Amino acid sequence: MKPPDIEHLYFDGRHYDQRCQGLTQDIPFWVSRARKYGDPVLELACGTGRVAIPLAKEWFLITGIDISEPMLAEARRKSSREGTVVEWIKTDIRDFELGKKFPFVIFPANTICHLLDLEDLEACLSCVKRHLTPSGRFVIEVFSPRLDILLRNPKERYSHSEYLNPDGKGTVIVTKSNAYDTASQINRIKLFYKLPE
Ligand SMILES: C[S@@+](CC[C@H](N)C(=O)[O-])C[C@H]1O[C@@H](n2cnc3c(N)ncnc32)[C@H](O)[C@@H]1O
Numbered sequence: 001m002k003p004p005d006i007e008h009l010y011f012d013g014r015h016y017d018q019r020c021q022g023l024t025q026d027i028p029f030w031v032s033r034a035r036k037y038g039d040p041v042l043e044l045a046c047g048t049g050r051v052a053i054p055l056a057k058e059w060f061l062i063t064g065i066d067i068s069e070p071m072l073a074e075a076r077r078k079s080s081r082e083g084t085v086v087e088w089i090k091t092d093i094r095d096f097e098l099g100k101k102f103p104f105v106i107f108p109a110n111t112i113c114h115l116l117d118l119e120d121l122e123a124c125l126s127c128v129k130r131h132l133t134p135s136g137r138f139v140i141e142v143f144s145p146r147l148d149i150l151l152r153n154p155k156e157r158y159s160h161s162e163y164l165n166p167d168g169k170g171t172v173i174v175t176k177s178n179a180y181d182t183a184s185q186i187n188r189i190k191l192f193y194k195l196p197e
Pocket of ligand 1: 050
């Protein structure tokens with residue numbers, strides 16, 4: 001089980017929030033499911049609380065777990081600024097024991113793609129199974145791969161996003177490469193961050 005490279009800018013909560021500004025279209029879905037399945041809710045890989053904080057604002061009890069301290073630091077800062085209560089826990093989604101069960105476990109925003117092999121996927125799923133109540137629900141949001149993306153030239157860089165540098169100097173430009181291995185059916189995406197000079 002390889003630890004993720006949390007030194008990478010991808011795991012910096014300030015950069016994540018700048019890059020994902022305006023990404024809110026999934027929130028009504030998670031709120032409606034929480035109304036249906038009940039709380040406490042557990043969010044796997046909660047990041048900066050993009051989903052957990054809006055759920056807490058709707059008065060759901062929620063626990064968010066994530067491996068990156070810089071992401072959780074941003075989550076804590078925002079939830080205390082907004083007066084919302086979320087239980088933030090730093091742990092690995094492949095190996096956690098929270099000592100309680102949940103009727104609703106969520107895995108938003110394609111984050112399941114961070115589980116890079118079958119061993120990681122099975123480890124995470126067995127942790128989730130241990131944390132679900134007997135009739136609990138586990139909801140995963142993941143995209144359907146587009147053929148034209150899978151067929152991209154792995155040596156080429158494609159545009160990904162641009163956002164204002166959270167340190168206040170210029171624009172950060174993110175590009176990506178795509179390498180799809182047909183035998184394993186694994187699509188490897190690399191993000192490249194270009195900071196302003
Ligand atoms: C795309 S962000 C998603 C954050 C949040 N769920 C959202 O919807 O905005 C991916 C998150 O996965 C976390 N992550 C990646 N691998 C992890 C692991 N093995 N255990 C816990 N968190 C992990 C990262 O730290 C990052 O916060």
